[in-house]
Amino acid sequence: MSVPHKVGTVKSKQATNVKAPVAKVVKAAGKKKDEEEATDTAEGEEWMPGKTLVKPPDQLDLTEEELNEEITRVLTANNPNAPQNVVRYGFKEGCYKPIIFVDQMAIHFELEGNLVHKESDEGRRLMAKQAEREEGTGAEKLDNVAKAGEKERKLTNQFNFNERASQTLNNPPRDISCQTEPPPRANFSATANQWEIYDFYVEELKRREKSKEKQEGQVLNKEEDKSKKKIIQAETQSDDITQLAHAAKIIERMVNQNIFDEVAQDFMYFEDAADEFRGEKGTLLPLWKLQYDKAKGLSVTALCWNPKYNDLFAVGLGSYEFTQEERGMLLFYTLKNSSYPEFIFNTTSGVMCVDIHEQLSYLVAVGLHDGCVAVYNLKKKSDQPVYNSTASSGKHRGAVMQVKWQKDDLDSNHNFISVSADGRVVSWTLVKHELVFTDIIKLPATDKVPDDLKDVIATAGTSLDFHKQKDHHFLVATEAGKIHKGSKYYSSKFLETYDAHFMTVSRVRWNPFHPNVFISCGWDWMVKIWDQTIKSPIFTFELKTSVTDVAWAPYSSTIFAAITNDGKVHVFDLSINKYEALCQQKVVSKKTRLLHIEFNPVNPIIIVGDDRGHVISLKLSPNLRKKPKEKKGQELPKGPEVEIAKMEQLLSSLR
Amino acid sequence: MAETVDGKKDEADYKRLHSFPLIRHTDMPEEMRVETMELCVTACEKFASNNESAAKMIKESMDKKFGNSWHVVIGEGFGFEITHEMKNLLYMFFGGSLAVCVWKCS
Secondary structure (H helix, E strand, O other): OOOOOOOOOOOOOOOOOOHHHHHHHHHHHHHHHHHHHHHHHHHOOOOOOOOOOOOOOOOOOOOHHHHHOOOOOOOOOOOOOOOOOEEEEEOOOOEEEEEOOOOOOOOOOOOOOOOOOOOOHHHHHHHHHHHHHHHHHOHHHHHHHHHHHHHHHHHOOOOOOOOOOOOOOOOOOOOOOOOOOOOOEEEEEEEEOHHHHHHHHHHHHHHHHHHHHHHHHHHHHHHHOHHHHHHHHHHHHHHHHHHHHHHHHHHHHHHHHHHOHHHHHHHHHOOOHHHHHHOOOOOEEEEEEEOOHHHOOOEEEEEEEOOOOOOEEEEEEEOOOOOOOOOEEEEEEEOOEOOOOOEEEEEOOOEEEEEEOOOOOOEEEEEEOOOOEEEEEOOOOOOOOOEEOOOOOOOOOOOEEEEEEOOOOOOOOOEEEEEEOOOEEEEEEEEOOEEEEEEEEEOOOOOOOOHHHOOOOOOOEEEEEEOOOOOOEEEEEEOOOEEEEEEOOOOOOOOEEEEOOOOOEEEEEEOOOOOOEEEEEEOOOEEEEEEOOOOOOOEEEEOOOOEEEEEEOOOOOOEEEEEEOOOEEEEEEOOOOOOOOOEEEEOOOOOOOEEEEEEOOOOOEEEEEEOOOOEEEEEEOHHHHOOOOOOOOOOOOOOHHHHHHHHHHHHHHHO | OHHHHHHHHHHHHHHHHOOOOEEEEEOOOHHHHHHHHHHHHHHHHHOOOOHHHHHHHHHHHHHHHHOOOEEEEEEOOEEEEEEEEOOOEEEEEEOOOEEEEEEEOO
C-alpha cells in the first residue's frame, strides 16, 4: 500500500508560508487516503465498520483530475519575506536602477554573548580587576603561594645561579638614500585635424600601391629568371660553406697535430741522447709520412722546399717508366697538416721537376714528361697553370728533367731555365701571358754517336744546377755520364767537361758554401765530390747500389746525404769521417726505391720521396749536425766563412 | 547634381578606404606597438560614439599591462605638445577621422 507522498510535504522550518496549500494537499491526500483505506478495508477487513467521510465545511471541491494533479513545490533557500525587486535611484545615471542582489537573510533568533577575548582591551581590564579582587580575598593563599615562590626562589639564589646580561655593540644607524635615474623622456607635438588625417591616409595608400607594383614586377622577374635565382641561391649556400672552410682548415690542422702530437714534439725537441755513446755515428728519426690516395701508382719525381714557408714543400708526381699511363700531379704538403695536401694540381702528363721561385714563393715552375713547362701561381685558385708552353712556343721534345728559376732579367720579367732529354738548355721568360723561350746551349753529342747523326740523336740532360754566387755558371749533367760546366753568356760551347760517371749522372749540385766544390752521383753506384778546377774527383764514395739523388746540407759545407735504390739514406760528414758514412739507414720497406732527397733549409729534417708516391720526413740526429768544436776561450766564428775554411782545410789536405 | 553625387561617393569611398588603423608616429618596440594598436582599435570600435569611454578603456588596460601613468587622448581635431617616456608613445589614426594619442609619463 503505497501512499503517494507529494514532493514538499517534508516538514521544514520555512514551510510556514506554504502551510495553506500544503494543508490543502494534505487534506486532499488525506481524503484520498481515507477513500483508499475505505476501499482497502472494504476489500481486506470486512469486520471493520465502514467509515463515513466527514468533510470539513471549507474544503475545496476538486475534481478527480484536479486531485490527481501533481503539484511540484520547489524548496529554495530564499527568504520569503525578502523583497524581490528593489529599485534604487542611481545618481550617476540619473535614473532608477533595479538591484539584482537582494539580501536574503532572515534572522530568527539572536542572543548576545558575554565572552570577551582576553587579549582585547576590555579583557585586560577585566583581568586586572579580577586580580585586585583576588589579592584582597586570597590572603590565606599567599602562604602557599609564597612557599611555592620560595621554593622557586631557592633554586634561583645567588649561590647557584647568576644572572648576567650584556649588550652588544649596536652599529650606529646610517641614512643612505639613492635616486635612480628617471627613464628618459622626450617631447612630442602634433596636430590632429581632419585634413592631416586625410593627407596621411592618401600618402599611405600611394606607398602601398608602389610597393605592390614592385612586388608584381618582382614576381614577373622571378618567373622569368628562376634559374638565375637558383644559381644565386646555390652561390649563397656555397658562400656559407666556404666561410666555414677557414674554420674547417684550422680544425683539420689541429686534429692532425693532436693525432701526430708525438711526431711534432719529436720534430721540435727530440735530440737523440744515444748519439753521445755512438761515437761518430748518427741516426735518422722518422717523422711524418705523407701520402695522397690519388697519387697511388705515381712516383715522386721532384721535391722542393718553399723558401718562404719552412713547413711547405712541393712534390712532383709522375712516372719514370715510358710505358705507364700519362698523368701527373703537383702536390703541396705542409708539415702542419700531414694527412692531406694543401694544394693539388693535376697535370696532363707526369711531372718531372719542380722549382719554387726564391722571392715570390707562389710561383712554381714544373717540367713535364711530355716536354712542356708550366708555371703555376699558388695564389690563384684555379687548377690550371698560369703559363704553359706548347709546341709552337718551342717546348722540349723530350721530358724536362730540371727547371731552375733565375733572377729577374733586365725587364724585370721572371725567367727560368730548363734542361731536358732532348739535349737543349732553354731559358724561358714570362712575358705578359706567354712563355718566350731562348735556347742557351745544346748539349754536345756523345762520342759514340757517329758524326752525321750528331744533330739528330740528342744527349739527354739529367740535372742542372746554378752556382750560388756566380749564377751565370751552371753545371749540367748528362745521361752519358758527363758533367758540363757552362755559362749563360757562352752559347756555343762549354767551359769545362768532366768525365764523371760510367752511367747516367742522376744529380749534380754545387756546394752551398765553397765556391769551387760540387757533388755528383750516378747510377754507377758512385758519389763523387769535385773541385771545379781539378779534372778528377777529390772524394769518391761507393754505395752498394745505384745512387738516385744526393744533396748538400744547408748548414754545413761538409755534410751531404745520398739515397740509393735499396731504400737507404747515407749521411756523410767529411770533416769527421772522410771514408765512411755517419749514418746508413734504411727508411722504406723492401722493393720501394727512394728517388729524391731534400734538406729543409731551416730545420734539421730531410724529406725523401719514393716510387710509391710517398714522402717520408726524417730528423737528423745531433751527430749528423755537428758544427766545428770551439777551443776553450776562443769565440766560435760563425757564418759561411767557417764552412768555406773547413772545406778548404779538407781539400788542402788531399792535394 | 551628378558632381555632388560623385563627391558624396568619393567621401564615402575615402571613409571606407581610409578606415584602416594607421600609425602616424611611434617609438614603441614592435610587440608593444602591435598590442597597443590592437587595443586602441578594439576600444574605438566598441565605444564608437563615446570617446571618453574608449580612452578610459585604453588607459586602464595600458596601466595594467605596461605600468602606471598612461595618458590617452582621442579626438578628431586637437593639437598637443607632450613629454613622454622614451619608447612609450603611440600616435595613430583610425576610422578615417579619428586620431588616438597614447603616451606614458609618470
